[in-house]
Amino acid sequence: MSVLSMKNIHKSFGELNVLKGINLEVNKGEVVAVIGPSGGGKSTLLRCATTLETIDKGEITIGGDTLAKDSDKGAVYCDRKTLQEIRGKFGLVFQNFNLFPHFSVRRNITESLIHVQKKSREEANQICDALLEKMGLSDKADSYPCNLSGGQQQRVSIARALATNPDIIFFDEPTSALDPELTAGVLKVIRELAEEHMTMVIVTHEMSFARDVADRIVFMDGGVIVEQGPAKELINNPKSERTKEFLAGY
């Protein structure tokens, strides 16, 4: 079953064509890593999937709901209510966390549960406690983001993204803003999620991580998917010249 379906996605910023007809299907339980050189459109692709950018042309379906549909005049977006529903079906983890600094860790996680998902405070707190335990941060519920290390902050933001029990989680370079010694904790958490068959799309520059954790790797360059395939195969045996060239840099 496909959790995310992106068909023939086109996106440009003014004159700059950033996505030139991307097709990406992600099945339930699948872990997809997106790799590729800087400026290739990886972040833009995630931002289009997560409603932060609107596409010019193409179709996006998430968790069975259609976010955007194609028409003669380009992509047509769903109504507000569906949009709101879709936003409950995915989580997004940013490179620089984007936690709410004025909220405690607990409130960062529960605020949307209470005020968007309309869950009771108790239920929200239970969800929060369970997630923090999973992230190894049970003792940090009352801390503020500024008092946490980058790695801890990123784990809180993962917990926040998981809180709505989404069908899919997107990560945009979740460890790029971290000091090297802090990446391990974050990668471990993502690895555990993969073992639980959480559906994930991860943009990353950590090649060995992508190879070990992802089921499939997508190599993007110049706004197109150049090559994709089973993780180990793509890393060990890239077919396209561009992929080879890119991987040679690692």
Add this chain to the structure above:
Amino acid sequence: MDKLIPIITQLSQGLVYTIGIFALTLLFAIPLGLLVAKGRMSKNKIISSIVRVYISIMRGTPLMLQLLIVYFVPYYVFKLNLRDLVIGSLDYRFIATIIGFSLNYAAYFGEIFRGGIQSMPQGQYEAAQVLGFTKTQTYFRIILPQVIKRVLPSVTNEVITLVKDTSLAQVLSLTEMFTAAKKLASAQVSVLPFIVAGIFYYIMNGIIEIIMTRIEKKMNYYK
């Protein structure tokens, strides 16, 4: 001592006006300032241009002049005689003062708020958006609380200036504290009323500083 007591009683009567101007100006100018900030950042070119002109006039001309205009324009331009207008126990002199001060300070507050709002990282909006917060929720739960912390020092400056600016109401012959001091000084041929008035202003601002510092400290729980 027998000189000081009448000074203090008379200045206290003026002080009531001073505090009235001060409090009402804050009450109106702060929400109005939020609107000014919103208008100034509006995508609608007409709205943002109007607000821009408004701000530049308010900041580019003397407040004293603005007070005179608010007071006299209804009569001289619109032939509207508001000068005998009394609402409750407030006459038009006072009302015009509040309108003038509020319009003026809203411009300053508006620019401070705009700076605060624009200094917010885009990521805060994006995180809120993907979590499903509505625009209103995002504004009141995520953005505004952080903006308040960011603008607090500049707001404190404005508030302190406002205390001293209340003396400009003398231009409409409103007997606030400064006017009261002036009258007393000439009646008693003494500078003592001025000194006492100065002490009053100083104490008011001292209290404001203590309060604002406390609020700032309270918001220091996060960076």
